[in-house]
Amino acid sequence: MTDLNAPSAPRIPPKRADAQRNKQMLLDVAAALFVTSGVEVPVREIAARAGVGTGTIYRHFPTRAELIIAVYRHQVETCAEAGPVLLARYVSPYAALGEWIQLFVDFLATKHGLADVMQPGDPSFDALHRYLIDRLVPVCMAFLDAAVEADEIRPDIQAYELMRGVGNLCIGAGNDAHYDARRLVALLIAGLRRAQADARVDPGDELSG
Amino acid sequence: MTDLNAPSAPRIPPKRADAQRNKQMLLDVAAALFVTSGVEVPVREIAARAGVGTGTIYRHFPTRAELIIAVYRHQVETCAEAGPVLLARYVSPYAALGEWIQLFVDFLATKHGLADVMQPGDPSFDALHRYLIDRLVPVCMAFLDAAVEADEIRPDIQAYELMRGVGNLCIGAGNDAHYDARRLVALLIAGLRRAQADARVDPGDELSG
DNA sequence: ATACATTACGGAACACTGTTCCGTTTGTCA
DNA sequence: TGACAAACGGAACAGTGTTCCGTAATGTAT
CATH class of the missing domain: 1.10.10 (Arc Repressor Mutant, subunit A)
Known part of the structure; x- marks a missing residue:
C-alpha cells in the first residue's frame, strides 16, 4: 500500500x-x-x-457536458446499480422495470433542462449523451430481456429506444404544471405489455358504412 | 363586392x-x-x-417562430382538419385517434428540429408552441372524449398532455437511425387502452421471498 | 415625366452565448 | 529563498438572435 x-x-x-x-x-x-x-x-x-x-x-472540465456529468455521476451510478437489485427483488421483471424507470424519471425530471441536452446530435453534448446511454442502456436491457423471457412484454422494443423515449418524455417537465412526465412514462411502459393491440388498425376492419 | x-x-x-x-x-x-x-x-x-x-x-417575421409558423401553417391546418374526418370515418374512436396521431407524427418527425422547439419556456418560441397547441389540442380532445365515451381508453389523460408527449417523442427523430419515433408513439397510444395494468405495481403484491 | 412622401431595405451594431489563448500569479520543492 | 512548473484570470474570438437607422426603392400626385 x-x-x-x-x-x-x-x-x-x-x-x-x-x-x-x-x-x-x-x-x-x-x-x-x-x-x-x-x-x-x-x-x-x-x-x-x-x-x-x-x-x-x-x-x-473541458466542456460543459463534462461538468454536468461530473455533477450527476453519483446519482446516475446509483440509478444504474439499483437495476439488478430491483430485478432480483421482483417476481415480475415487468414490474421491476416499471419501478426502475420511475427512479430514472425522478432523477431526470427534477434536473431542469438535463433531459433537453440528453439527445445526440449536438457535438458539445455528445459526451453527456454517450455517458448516460452507455451506463443505463445495459441495465435497461436486462429488464427487457427478462420481461420478454417471461412473456410479459412485446419483444420488438430496444433498450436504447426505450431509454431515449423516456428521456424525451422528461423534457420540459417542471416548466409546465399541466405536463406530468411520470404519467406519460407510465403510459409508455403500459404500452409495452404483450397482447396489446397496436394503436394503428387496418382501416378495412374498422371503417363504418 | x-x-x-x-x-x-x-x-x-x-x-x-x-x-x-x-x-x-x-x-x-x-x-x-x-x-x-x-x-x-x-x-x-x-x-x-x-x-x-x-x-x-x-x-x-418579427421572430423566428413566426417564420416557422408561416412555413408550416398549411400542413398544420391540414392535419387539424383531418381530425373530424377520421373521427367520423371510424367505428372506433381509439382507432381513429391512432390514425390521426400518425399523421401528426409524420408531420413532426420529418421536420428536423421542429419538435425540439415545440416546448414552452423559451419566450422566443412561445408563439410557435401556442399556435400548435391551440390548433391541435381541441382536435385531440374530440378523439379522447369519444374514446372515453366508448370505454376504449382510460379517462385520466388530458389532450394537452398527450400532444406534448407525442411531440416530445418526436424530438431527435431523423438524427438517429436507432430511434423510431413512430414506434414509441404507437407504444404510448397502446398504453392508453382501458383495463391496462399500470406500469407501477405495489411491491407488496409482487415481491419475491 | 417629375417630385416627393412613405414604405421597405441592408447590414452594421448590440447583447448574449460557449470556448480558446496567453500574460500573470501562485504553489511546491530544493 | 529562489526557481519553475502548474494553475489562474479575463480579454478575445466565433457564432447566435435581434435591433437600429441611414439609404434606396416605390407608388402617387402633380
Missing part, C-alpha cells in the same frame, strides 16, 4: 492544492446553480459564483 | 410590390432550408440565400 491514490489509474501528478480546491468549489457551485437555474446556466455565471475565471472552469 | 381583399380583416395597406416579393421569397427559401438544415438554420443564412438583409426578414 505505497499508493494512496487510485490503485490502477495512471494519475501521475497529484495536482496542486488550489487546483483541487477550485475543482471542488466548481462542482458545488454548479450543482447549486443547476438546481436553481437549470443545467443551461451560463458558464460565466458558474465561474463568477465560484470566484474563478472562465479559463479555470474549462481547464477542469 | 367592392373589396377584393380579405372581407373582414382590417388590412389597410395593400403593401408594396417588392415587400410582397421578398416575403414570398423568404417563405420559399426558409421552407427549403428547413428541409436541408433543420428549423434551427441561422437567420443570416436564410436572409443571405434569399438575397435580402437581416432587417428585412425581421420586418416580415
Whole structure:
C-alpha cells in the first residue's frame, strides 16, 4: 500500500492544492446553480459564483457536458446499480422495470433542462449523451430481456429506444404544471405489455358504412 | 363586392410590390432550408440565400417562430382538419385517434428540429408552441372524449398532455437511425387502452421471498 | 415625366452565448 | 529563498438572435 491514490489509474501528478480546491468549489457551485437555474446556466455565471475565471472552469472540465456529468455521476451510478437489485427483488421483471424507470424519471425530471441536452446530435453534448446511454442502456436491457423471457412484454422494443423515449418524455417537465412526465412514462411502459393491440388498425376492419 | 381583399380583416395597406416579393421569397427559401438544415438554420443564412438583409426578414417575421409558423401553417391546418374526418370515418374512436396521431407524427418527425422547439419556456418560441397547441389540442380532445365515451381508453389523460408527449417523442427523430419515433408513439397510444395494468405495481403484491 | 412622401431595405451594431489563448500569479520543492 | 512548473484570470474570438437607422426603392400626385 505505497499508493494512496487510485490503485490502477495512471494519475501521475497529484495536482496542486488550489487546483483541487477550485475543482471542488466548481462542482458545488454548479450543482447549486443547476438546481436553481437549470443545467443551461451560463458558464460565466458558474465561474463568477465560484470566484474563478472562465479559463479555470474549462481547464477542469473541458466542456460543459463534462461538468454536468461530473455533477450527476453519483446519482446516475446509483440509478444504474439499483437495476439488478430491483430485478432480483421482483417476481415480475415487468414490474421491476416499471419501478426502475420511475427512479430514472425522478432523477431526470427534477434536473431542469438535463433531459433537453440528453439527445445526440449536438457535438458539445455528445459526451453527456454517450455517458448516460452507455451506463443505463445495459441495465435497461436486462429488464427487457427478462420481461420478454417471461412473456410479459412485446419483444420488438430496444433498450436504447426505450431509454431515449423516456428521456424525451422528461423534457420540459417542471416548466409546465399541466405536463406530468411520470404519467406519460407510465403510459409508455403500459404500452409495452404483450397482447396489446397496436394503436394503428387496418382501416378495412374498422371503417363504418 | 367592392373589396377584393380579405372581407373582414382590417388590412389597410395593400403593401408594396417588392415587400410582397421578398416575403414570398423568404417563405420559399426558409421552407427549403428547413428541409436541408433543420428549423434551427441561422437567420443570416436564410436572409443571405434569399438575397435580402437581416432587417428585412425581421420586418416580415418579427421572430423566428413566426417564420416557422408561416412555413408550416398549411400542413398544420391540414392535419387539424383531418381530425373530424377520421373521427367520423371510424367505428372506433381509439382507432381513429391512432390514425390521426400518425399523421401528426409524420408531420413532426420529418421536420428536423421542429419538435425540439415545440416546448414552452423559451419566450422566443412561445408563439410557435401556442399556435400548435391551440390548433391541435381541441382536435385531440374530440378523439379522447369519444374514446372515453366508448370505454376504449382510460379517462385520466388530458389532450394537452398527450400532444406534448407525442411531440416530445418526436424530438431527435431523423438524427438517429436507432430511434423510431413512430414506434414509441404507437407504444404510448397502446398504453392508453382501458383495463391496462399500470406500469407501477405495489411491491407488496409482487415481491419475491 | 417629375417630385416627393412613405414604405421597405441592408447590414452594421448590440447583447448574449460557449470556448480558446496567453500574460500573470501562485504553489511546491530544493 | 529562489526557481519553475502548474494553475489562474479575463480579454478575445466565433457564432447566435435581434435591433437600429441611414439609404434606396416605390407608388402617387402633380
